[in-house]
Amino acid sequence: xxxxxxxxxxxxxxxxxxxxxxxxxxxxxxxxxxxxxxxxxxxxxxxxxxxxxxxxxxxxxxxxxxxxxxxxxxxxxxxxxxxxxxxxxxxxxxxxxxxxxxxxxxxxxxxxxxxxxxxxxxxxxxxxxxxxxxxxxxxxxxxxxxxxxxxxxxxxxxxxxxxxxxxxxxxxxxxxxxxxxxxxxxxxx
Numbered sequence: 248x249x250x251x252x253x254x255x256x257x258x259x260x261x262x263x264x265x266x267x268x269x270x271x272x273x274x275x276x277x278x279x280x281x282x283x284x285x286x287x288x289x290x291x292x293x294x295x296x297x298x299x300x301x302x303x304x305x306x307x308x309x310x311x312x313x314x315x316x317x318x319x320x321x322x323x324x325x326x327x328x329x330x331x332x333x334x335x336x337x338x339x340x341x342x343x344x345x346x347x348x349x350x351x352x353x354x355x356x357x358x359x360x361x362x363x364x365x366x367x368x369x370x371x372x373x374x375x376x377x378x379x380x381x382x383x384x385x386x387x388x389x390x391x392x393x394x395x396x397x398x399x400x401x402x403x404x405x406x407x408x409x410x411x412x413x414x415x416x417x418x419x420x421x422x423x424x425x426x427x428x429x430x431x432x433x434x435x436x
Contacts, residue, residue, distance in 0.1 A: 259287030262387035264306055266314055266347075266379055273307035276386055284387075289325075292395050295334060296325035302390035304343070313376060314347045314384060320393040328404040335404050341397040347384055348376035 260280050280288065280300035289297045304318035322339040348356065357375035 258385065258388045258391065259291060260284045260300065260387035260391045261385060262302075262390070263383045263385050266308075266312075266382050266384060269306055269308050269314065271308060273305060276302075276304045276306065278302040278304070278386060278390060280387075280390075288391055288394070291391075292398060294324055294326050294398060297394075298323040298325055298336065300390065300394060302343075302386065302393075304386050304389075306384070306386070309346070311352065312349045312379075313352070314379065315345070316347065316384065316386070316389065317342075317344045319343065320390045320397075322394045322397075324394075324398055326399070326402040329401045330408065331404050333404050335402055337399060337402060339394060339397040341393040343389065343393050345389070346376040347379045350378040350380065352376070353378035 260278075262276065262278050264274070264276070278301065280297070285297040285300055288300065289295065300320075300322045302318060302320045304316055307315045307317075309315055320339070320341045320343060323336055324339060325334060325336050327333070328335050347353075353376045360375050
């Protein structure tokens, strides 16, 4: 997953899980972003503010070194209405269900899926798994990405409608008005 404005900046919300330390029964994590993390996330997302960010994840090991992460990310986002320019707030609730695999395995599966694609019709297989980088799955980054994907890029205040100002056309304002003016000037000489 890639996020807007992502460059070399560090992830604002970190919650790393070391894959080797995940018990066979899996684990559950509840995450709440701090005020500083929310401020950094808002700057990265280009929104006025992130008032709250909460994630609830279940992390379950699967065969072949794969790990499934399921859960729910919730947030309250402060933005500016694109019509009225008034401050507005919106609730976000985004479900997460991702499979992670060791980097080499994830790359191999991605290549296989790409090779198996034909130009006819929809893909027959799901997305490749996300790579496990350095033996760690960062649940904070996963939550941030889910939150960012759910943000409305053009938020509108309820009931706000954009109305373009329509003026009656001036009969003297048409594409050939300048030519007519030149022609009239020539006639007057």
